Amino acid sequence: xxxxxxxxxxxxxxxxYCPGCTHGIVHRLVAEVIDELGIEGRTVGIxxxxxxxxxxxxxxxxxxxxxxxxxxxxxTGVKRSxxxxxxxxxxxxxxxxxxxxxxETVHAAARNENITIVFINNAIYGMTGGQxxxxxxxxxxxxxSPYGRDVNACGYPVKVCEMLSELDGPEYLERVTVNNVxxxxxxxxxxxxxxxxxxxxxxxxxxxxLSSCPTNWGMTPEKALQWIDExxxxxxxxxxxxxxxxxxxxxxxxxxxx
Amino acid sequence: xxxxxxxxxxxxxxxAAIRAGCRHYFGYPITPQTEIAAxxxxxxxxxGGTFLQAESEIAAINMVYGVSAAGKRVMTSSxxxxxxxxxxxxxxxxxxxxxxxxxxxxxGGPGLGGIQPSQSDYFQAxxxxxxxxxxxxVLAPASVQEMxxxxxxxxxxxxxxRMTAMILADGxxxxxxxxxxxxxxxxxxxxxxWATTGTKMAxxxxxxxxxxxxxxxxEQGNLDRYARYELIKEKEAKAEMYLxxxxxxxxxxxxxxxxxxxxxxxxxxANGIKAGLIRPITVWPFPDKAFKSxxxxxKAVLSVELSMGQMxxxxxxxxxxxxPVTLVNRVGGMIPSPEQVYQAIVEAAKKGxx
Numbered sequence: 266x267x268x269x270x271x272x273x274x275x276x277x278x279x280x281x282y283c284p285g286c287t288h289g290i291v292h293r294l295v296a297e298v299i300d301e302l303g304i305e306g307r308t309v310g311i312x313x314x315x316x317x318x319x320x321x322x323x324x325x326x327x328x329x330x331x332x333x334x335x336x337x338x339x340x341t342g343v344k345r346s347x348x349x350x351x352x353x354x355x356x357x358x359x360x361x362x363x364x365x366x367x368x369e370t371v372h373a374a375a376r377n378e379n380i381t382i383v384f385i386n387n388a389i390y391g392m393t394g395g396q397x398x399x400x401x402x403x404x405x406x407x408x409x410s411p412y413g414r415d416v417n418a419c420g421y422p423v424k425v426c427e428m429l430s431e432l433d434g435p436e437y438l439e440r441v442t443v444n445n446v447x448x449x450x451x452x453x454x455x456x457x458x459x460x461x462x463x464x465x466x467x468x469x470x471x472x473x474x475l476s477s478c479p480t481n482w483g484m485t486p487e488k489a490l491q492w493i494d495e496x497x498x499x500x501x502x503x504x505x506x507x508x509x510x511x512x513x514x515x516x517x518x519x520x521x522x523x
Numbered sequence: 524x525x526x527x528x529x530x531x532x533x534x535x536x537x538x539a540a541i542r543a544g545c546r547h548y549f550g551y552p553i554t555p556q557t558e559i560a561a562x563x564x565x566x567x568x569x570x571g572g573t574f575l576q577a578e579s580e581i582a583a584i585n586m587v588y589g590v591s592a593a594g595k596r597v598m599t600s601s602x603x604x605x606x607x608x609x610x611x612x613x614x615x616x617x618x619x620x621x622x623x624x625x626x627x628x629x630x631g632g633p634g635l636g637g638i639q640p641s642q643s644d645y646f647q648a649x650x651x652x653x654x655x656x657x658x659x660x661v662l663a664p665a666s667v668q669e670m671x672x673x674x675x676x677x678x679x680x681x682x683x684x685r686m687t688a689m690i691l692a693d694g695x696x697x698x699x700x701x702x703x704x705x706x707x708x709x710x711x712x713x714x715x716x717w718a719t720t721g722t723k724m725a726x727x728x729x730x731x732x733x734x735x736x737x738x739x740x741x742e743q744g745n746l747d748r749y750a751r752y753e754l755i756k757e758k759e760a761k762a763e764m765y766l767x768x769x770x771x772x773x774x775x776x777x778x779x780x781x782x783x784x785x786x787x788x789x790x791x792x793a794n795g796i797k798a799g800l801i802r803p804i805t806v807w808p809f810p811d812k813a814f815k816s817x818x819x820x821x822k823a824v825l826s827v828e829l830s831m832g833q834m835x836x837x838x839x840x841x842x843x844x845x846x847p848v849t850l851v852n853r854v855g856g857m858i859p860s861p862e863q864v865y866q867a868i869v870e871a872a873k874k875g876x877x
Contacts (some may be wrong), residue, residue: 306724309593321730327719329592330732332615335585342597343719345547345573352591352723356611369585372578469829 274305274325279477280315281319285479285486288316288385290443291452292323295356295383298457299326302464307341313335313366315358316391331355334366337373340380352463354381360390363423364399370425370471375434377468381459382392384425388497395481402500407481409480426473426506430514437469438506442475442498444490467510475501512523532670533600536626536690537562537704539674540598543709545624546572547590547597549583551605552637555694556628556683580605583708584612584625591621594718596678600626602694604635605752606652613687618733620717620748622681624674625659626690626699629829631856638696640779645833648691649807656745657771658752659686660759661807663777667701673804680759684698684751691806695779695828695858722875756806762810764800764832766792767817768797772871773846775814775838776827777803779858784827787864796872806834812842823871824848827864829857 271277275296299305307328312318314333321328331339336355344353362370362384373380390396391406396409399420404413425506426438437459441452451472459470475497477489484492507514530538537559540548540773548563560576563621577583583599590597601609606627616623631646633638648661660680664720670692677688719729735741763781766774766788776784781802791798801813814824824846826835839848851867853859 305722307721309719311589317857318734320734325722325728327722327729328731329589329719330730330734331588331620332585332611334610335581335588338585339592340583341587342547342586342591343580344550344589345586346590346593346595347720365528366579369582372582378568449725 267314272300276323276325278322280323283480285477285489286316287476288445290449291383291385291474291476292320294449294453294456295354297453298460301323304352304460304464307350308354311343311355313338313355313357313361315361317356317358317385317390320356322369327510334361334364335369335376336361337366337369337380337382341378344378344380347489348379349352352381352460354383355458356389357385359384359386359388359398359400363425367423370430371432374429375432377434377436379400379463379466379468381463382471382516383456384471384473385476386425386473386501387478388462389478389481391478391481402496406423422496422500424501426471429471430506433516434469435507436509437462437470438505440475440501441472442491442493442503444475454481461483525706527702527704528777529700531558531665531698531700532664532667532692533558533628533697534562535667535671536600536674536692537566538705539671540624540678541572542705543596543675544678544712545596545678546674546773546821547595548573548776549575549577549586549597549599550578551577551601552686553605554585556600556602556626556632556697558697559626572697580608581611584609587623588612588616588619588621590606590733591616591623592619594720596639596682596712598624598626599627602628602630603632603641606644606647609796610653613651613659614655615733616687617651617657617659617732617748618655620685621687621731622685623687624644624677624681625687626692629693631854637856638694640829640835641854641856642693642778642829643833643854644691644778644829645806645830648689649809649837650816651789657748658686658807660686660755661691661805662688663804663806664696664779665693665705665778665796665802669701671695671703671705672707675709682712684755690777693779716854723834731747742758759805759811760808760810761804762770762813762843763804765802767801768816769796769797769820771820771822772799773817773821773823774798774800774825774827774864774868775803775834776800777806777834780827780829783859783861784864787868790861790865791868794867798824798868806837809837809841811841814838818842818845821846822875825851825864825867825871827851827859828855829859837876
C-alpha cells in the first residue's frame with residue numbers, strides 16, 4: 266500500500282534549493298493542490314526571478330519564466346488569452362512581488378485579475394546572497410543592511426496582505442506559514458482555496474507564505490523555523506485579510522461600524 | 524473595385540491588426556499614438572477580443588509576452604519614451620523567441636523630448652532596444668496604406684521567424700489621413716507547438732524561457748538566432764527605388780523623410796539633375812543590396828533623416844566608401860522641407876560627388 270508519494274504535477278528531478286529552505290514544502294503543496302483539483306493539463310505557471318526562478322523545471326504543467334517582478338502582468342496576458350479554460354498561477358518571492366514588481370502586483374489585484382499568486386515572504390533576497398528585502402524586519406541584519414535595517418534610512422517593511430486588503434478589487438488574501446505540521450496543513454487549505462477561487466471565476470487570490478531562509482539568515486533550519494514564530498509572525502500576523510465572498514476585509518468592517 | 528476608406532495612420536494600424544487576427548492589445552496612453560488604443564478599446568469588445576489599458580508600459584509589454592507565450596497574435600503600441608520602458612520586455616521576447624508586433628510612433632527626444640515627429644529611435648529599433656544580442660524586424664511605413672499593409676506583414680513575419688516586429692512610424696504618419704484599402708489576404712498563423720496552452724495531459728510541458736545558465740547553451744541559442752537573422756537579411760530586406768536607374772545623386776530616406784525627399788527628387792529632375800530615392804521599407808534588415816545596385820552610377824548619397832544621423836551609419840556600411848554620404852536633417856520635432864533637401868541635392872550635384 267502506498268502511503269506517501271510525489272505529487273504527479275511535481276517533476277521527479279532534484280531541486281536546487283538549500284537544505285532547510287521551505288520552497289520545497291510550498292512547491293509540494295501547490296503540486297498536491299493541482300493534482301487534487303485535476304487541473305494540471307490546463308494550468309500554466311509563471312516563475313519569477315529569484316530563488317524560485319527555476320520553478321519552471323519543477324512543475325509538470327506548462328511554465329513560463331517572467332522578467333523580474335512582471336509575473337502578474339505575464340499571468341494577465343496568459344489568462345486573457347483563454348480565460349475560460351486556462352488556470353494561471355504565479356510563484357513569486359518578496360523582492361520580485363513586493364519591490365520591483367509592486368505595481369504589477371497592486372494593479373493585478375485592483376483589476377481582480379482571475380489568477381492565483383503564491384507569494385513567498387522570507388524577508389530576504391536569497392538568490393543574490395542575502396540582501397535586504399522589502400519585507401526584511403526592522404533591525405534585521407543582511408548583506409546590505411549590515412548594521413540592521415534602519416527604518417529611518419530605508420523605511421519600513423511592506424505588508425502586502427494588509428496593503429492589498431484596502432483595495433476593492435481582490436477576492437482573496439491570506440497569510441500563512443509552513444514552519445510546523447499544523448501550519449503546513451493550513452497553508453495547503455489556503456492555497457487550494459486560492460486555486461478553487463480561480464476555477465469558480467471569483468478573481469484575484471494571493472496567498473502569502475512566511476518562509477525560512479536558513480542559509481542567508483545564518484541559522485540552522487530548525488532555528489529558522491523558530492525565528493518565523495518569534496520574529497516574523499508578530500510583524501506579519503497570520504490570517505485571512507480579505508475574502509470578498511465571505512464579507513471579510515477592512516471595507517466590510519467599516520460598513521459594519523457605520 | 525476595392526473599397527477605400529479615409530483613415531488616420533494610427534487607426535489604419537489598429538484596423539490592420541484586427542484583420543491580421545490580433546485579438547489582444549495592451550497599451551498605456553502616450554502622445555502621439557493614442558488613436559490606436561482608442562480604436563482597440565472600441566472594437567475589441569465587439570469582436571470577442573481583449574483591450575486592456577495596462578498600469579505601465581512595462582506591464583503592457585509583459586502582458587504581450589504572456590499572450591504570445593500562449594500562442595496568440597498580440598500587439599502593443601507606444602511612442603519613444605514608452606518604447607524605452609518596453610526595452611526590458613523586448614529583450615525577454617527575443618530571448619524566449621516570442622512573436623509580437625510593437626508600434627513606435629516616434630517623437631522627439633531624448634528624455635521626455637516633445638510630441639512632434641522624429642526618427643531618432645532608429646538606433647534603438649534597429650539594434651534591438653534592450654540588453655543582449657538580438658534584433659527585431661523593423662518596418663518603416665511612409666503612407667497610411669503602407670501602415671495597414673506593413674502591420675499585417677509584421678504579424679506574418681513575427682510568426683514566421685518567432686521574433687518581434689516593430690512598426691517604426693512617426694508622429695506625422697500616425698496622424699495624417701489618407702484613403703486606405705484593406706483588400707488583401709492575411710496568411711493564417713502557423714502552428715505553435717511550443718506555446719503554453721496547457722498540456723491537456725497529452726504532451727510533456729512546454730517552457731517559455733530566456734534563462735540559460737550553461738554558457739554553451741546560451742551561446743548556441745544566440746548562434747541559432749543569428750543564423751535565422753541571416754536568412755531574414757537575405758529574404759526580407761525591402762526598399763522602394765524611385766528614379767534610381769540612372770541616378771547620380773541618391774537620397775536615402777524612410778517614412779515621412781522619404782515623402783519630403785520624393786518631392787525634392789522631382790524638383791531636381793525637373794531642373795535636369797539626375798536624382799533618385801532609395802526608401803528602405805525594412806530598416807532592419809537594412810536593404811544593403813538596393814544601395815550596392817546604384818553604386819556604379821552614383822556620385823553622392825544624401826541621408827535625409829529626422830535625427831542627428833542614425834540611419835546614415837547603415838548607409839555608410841552599405842555604400843562602403845564608394846561614394847560620399849552626407850546627412851540632411853532636422854530634429855526635435857522639425858521636419859526637413861522639400862526645399863532644404865532640394866538645395867542639398869543641388870549642392871551635391873555641383874560638387875560632382877566630391
